[in-house]
Structure formats: structure tokens, C-alpha cells
Amino acid sequence: MNATPTSPTKQTIPTSPIRLLLVDDDRANLESLVRIFAKEGVAALAVTNGVDALAMIRQHPIEVLVTDLMMPGMTGSELLRAVKAVRPEVEVIFITAYGTVEAAVAAMKEGAYDFITKPPKRHDILKVVRQAFERSGLMAENRALKASLAELTGGGGKAIVGQSPAFRRVMEMMQLAAPSTATILLLGESGTGKELFARAVHEHSARAKGPFIPINCGAIPDTLLESELFGYEKGAFTGAIARKEGRFERASGGTLFLDEVGELSPAVQVKLLRVLQEGEIERLGGSGPIPVDVRIVAGTNRDLKKRVEEGHFREDLFYRLNVVPITLPPLRERREDIPLLADHFLRRYANKNQKPMTGFSPEARAKLEAHGWPGNIRELENVIERAVVLCRGNAIDLEDLPDALRAGVPGLSAGHIAIPIGMPMDEIELRVIHETLRHTRGDKTLAARLLGISPRTIYRKLEGEEGEAERG
Numbered sequence: 001m002n003a004t005p006t007s008p009t010k011q012t013i014p015t016s017p018i019r020l021l022l023v024d025d026d027r028a029n030l031e032s033l034v035r036i037f038a039k040e041g042v043a044a045l046a047v048t049n050g051v052d053a054l055a056m057i058r059q060h061p062i063e064v065l066v067t068d069l070m071m072p073g074m075t076g077s078e079l080l081r082a083v084k085a086v087r088p089e090v091e092v093i094f095i096t097a098y099g100t101v102e103a104a105v106a107a108m109k110e111g112a113y114d115f116i117t118k119p120p121k122r123h124d125i126l127k128v129v130r131q132a133f134e135r136s137g138l139m140a141e142n143r144a145l146k147a148s149l150a151e152l153t154g155g156g157g158k159a160i161v162g163q164s165p166a167f168r169r170v171m172e173m174m175q176l177a178a179p180s181t182a183t184i185l186l187l188g189e190s191g192t193g194k195e196l197f198a199r200a201v202h203e204h205s206a207r208a209k210g211p212f213i214p215i216n217c218g219a220i221p222d223t224l225l226e227s228e229l230f231g232y233e234k235g236a237f238t239g240a241i242a243r244k245e246g247r248f249e250r251a252s253g254g255t256l257f258l259d260e261v262g263e264l265s266p267a268v269q270v271k272l273l274r275v276l277q278e279g280e281i282e283r284l285g286g287s288g289p290i291p292v293d294v295r296i297v298a299g300t301n302r303d304l305k306k307r308v309e310e311g312h313f314r315e316d317l318f319y320r321l322n323v324v325p326i327t328l329p330p331l332r333e334r335r336e337d338i339p340l341l342a343d344h345f346l347r348r349y350a351n352k353n354q355k356p357m358t359g360f361s362p363e364a365r366a367k368l369e370a371h372g373w374p375g376n377i378r379e380l381e382n383v384i385e386r387a388v389v390l391c392r393g394n395a396i397d398l399e400d401l402p403d404a405l406r407a408g409v410p411g412l413s414a415g416h417i418a419i420p421i422g423m424p425m426d427e428i429e430l431r432v433i434h435e436t437l438r439h440t441r442g443d444k445t446l447a448a449r450l451l452g453i454s455p456r457t458i459y460r461k462l463e464g465e466e467g468e469a470e471r472g
Helices: 027-038 050-059 076-086 098-109 122-150 165-177 194-203 222-230 266-278 304-309 315-321 335-352 362-370 376-390 403-407 425-439 444-451 455-471
Strands: 020-023 045-047 064-068 091-096 114-117 152-155 158-160 184-187 212-216 255-259 295-300 324-327
Touching: 020 027, 020 050, 027 045, 027 122, 045 050, 050 064, 050 076, 064 076, 064 122, 076 091, 076 098, 091 098, 091 122, 098 114, 114 122, 158 194, 165 194, 165 324, 184 194, 194 212, 194 255, 194 295, 222 266, 266 315, 304 315, 335 362, 335 376, 362 376, 362 403, 425 444, 425 455, 444 455
Parallel strands: 020 045, 020 064, 064 091, 091 114, 184 295, 184 324, 212 255, 255 295
Antiparallel strands: 152 158
16 A cells, blocks of 8 residues: 655655665554555655565665554564565564553564554654654765775775775875875785776875886796796897897886785896895896886785895895885785675676676575685685676675685685694694685685795695605
8 A cells, every 4th residue: 555645845855766764564553554645745665564565665765664563474574574574674663552562662672763553643653754764864874985985996996895994094004105105015915906006095195197007026937037027138048039028117107016025036136226225127048227216115925024034035125115015905904894895805706797796695695704814815806706697696695705715714704724733834834725725626716815824835835845755
């Protein structure tokens, strides 16, 4: 039963589209409620049971639900829980008899906005519904504001998403450092978004119109990395049939992002130090220096101070790179951002795959928020993309998530590996690598991401193990 709106005098409650739903199994009471709002020029949907109310919630942009508490079939409390599972933003108001006030108060603890007693007075119900709409509007504005503030462009069609205190601290540092000419060192675990932040630094700098050139120093063999960075002249080595510009020259006037800079060999470290000191490079096989105008942003998941102490990284290069260090927090330290990130990735991959997705079930969202995320944002993104692709409905449910995440597989979130006392460190490293590979089904790239090391390190460790076995 729908009420027909009359010409409103004071616009205090929205009228179009219909955003108010009334539920009561007593038709006389329901008709009385409809008349109260009709006199205010407010159209309301009216139904007599919880099942029909849920159908209306799914079909219309309902913001406020007014329902009787004691109804046959689905009670008001059961309807509240169902509505909050489908549309948690809907404000629910109960109408209750004096004898069930305690039940209404208990329902408020479960998420109800307010309650009024029977018979409802016109002034009282209009007041509480008006306040509920005001709250709903403020919450909607707050969600929209958070979404607009949380998604700051990082270039490449992607966005930096977050609102947690840890995220805000990083953004403040980034916004202060980006306009400067200082070298920035991005620290953090694998998958925390170092390249995305490096792009954001570039986009917010005076070099934004210049090129942004990234290179993963840990993914390129040492024999090729030097030529990739500095270029080479024709005839510099077998196969060098023409001159080639390196990444430094291609990034001239812009920003060069050196990801996994902690993996650089000593020879490349020396050359990089000269670039930072002198602002010039020399191609392989070249006869003289070439000036380059490049801003360096470096990234690493390694402890560079420890690498310096161990003699694997030059101390003078470390201080040249570490002018403005910014540590990106792991996802487990910014759990407030998991729902935002999940929604962001859901929108992206739903659009990419042309699937009309509405969100997550409460169980799926709870599981996402509880997971340890050793692979950080990259792991979360992969999980959401997979879920969107495999989801049969309009909302991602628990069954759409990977088995390992649903079950909390040890080793991926918060598991333990037995390490006997006295086991040599090399054997401990190999045991951890093998256990991680077992859970990634042999995917060395994913295992490297989860362990915070380069794939090259895994290959080197496994090759060393094979060599020991052959010698044994």
C-alpha cells in the first residue's frame, strides 16, 4: 500500500524517490502511519510483514524504516538483523508497546536508531523520523567525503586508498616531500604499494609533466641491470648492434623509481652513487659522461641499515638515498582501511569484468578484516579480483573467497613452523621457503612477495640446496 503525496509545505523529510518504509501487521495502525506522513507531503512504502519489507529494501533506496516490534512470522528484531545484513546504512525505528520497551532497548544495541511507544503521537513520530533522515544524510555525506578524500590519484589509472591514522601520517609526509627536490626512500613490506606512492610523489612534484620511469632492481639479473639503468653504445658487447638509452636518460626531466634498491650489486651501487653525487652517467662502452636531470625515488623491503652493517650495501649510498625516508605501514597495521580498499577493488574489477556487484556479505567482510594479509594490499587486490570473477551472485560471499583465507591456513596468515633449537640459519631459511612454496603451490613469485624477498633470492637458495645435495 503506497501513500499518494500531497503538495508539501515544509520540506523536512525527502519525498522523491521514496525513501521511507513503514511495516506493521495491523492494517489500521499502518494506515494511520501512512496518513501522518501523507499530510506532510511524504510518500512512504507500506507493507504488513518483514519478508515484503526486505524485498522493498532491495528494490528502493530506503533510508529510514519504521516497523512494529512484535509481528508474527519475522519479528521486528529479526527484520532489523536482516536489514543490517542487506543494507547496513538504513536507519531502523521501532514502534513498541509499553510491555516490550526492554526488547526495543535491546534492539538498539543491535543497531536500531530509536523507538517510540504505541500509540505513536504525530509530533513524536515525525520528530524521530526527521532526525533519522538527518542522521542518514550526514552519514551519506561522510561516506562520500571519506571516499573522495581516501582515493588520491597515484597515476596509471590507480588510486591510493585509505583513511587510517597510519595512512594519513604517510600521506602528510608524502605531500610535504613531493614538491621538493630531495631523494625519497620508501620503506615497507612487499605489497604495501611503494610504486603507487612513488607515482604519487611524481604527480605532486614540479616534474609531473616529465616521465615517470620505474624499474625493479630485484627482477633483473646483475649482468643486464647495469645496461638497463645506464644504457650502452653500439658494440659495447656481443649483441649490442645499436646505441640504447638507459632508464636514467629516459627519465630525464622526470622521476626514476628504483624499486628493491637493496638488491643492487656492489658495481651498480658505485655507479648509482656517482649519479647522485655528480648528476651524470656513462653508458656501457661510452667515452664520456652524460648529464642527466633525474629525481630518484627508491624503494626497498630490506633493512638497509642492517645491510650496511653486514657490508652488503654502501654506507655513503645509503645516506644519499635516505634523505627523506617514508615507511609504508603493512595492511595489518591499518585495518581501518581494509573495507575501503576492498570496496575500491570491488568497483574496479566489477567494472572491468562488467559485473553488477553490490558489495560483500557481513561474513565475507568480517573474514577480510580478520585476515593477516602477509602479502598486504597486493594480496587483498588479488583476492578481490578472484572473488569478483568467480562470484555467481551480486555480492561477494564467504564461499567466493579463497579456501586458505576462509580457513585461515597456517603459514599464510598467522601460522607457525617448528624450528628445532640449534638448527643452522641457512636451514631455517630453506624450511620457511619450502613451507611458503607449499602453501603457494610452487608459485615462487607469490612466495617471494609473502616473504618480502625477491624471486631471485628464492631461486638462489634452492639452487644452493640442490648443489649441496649433489655434493652430498
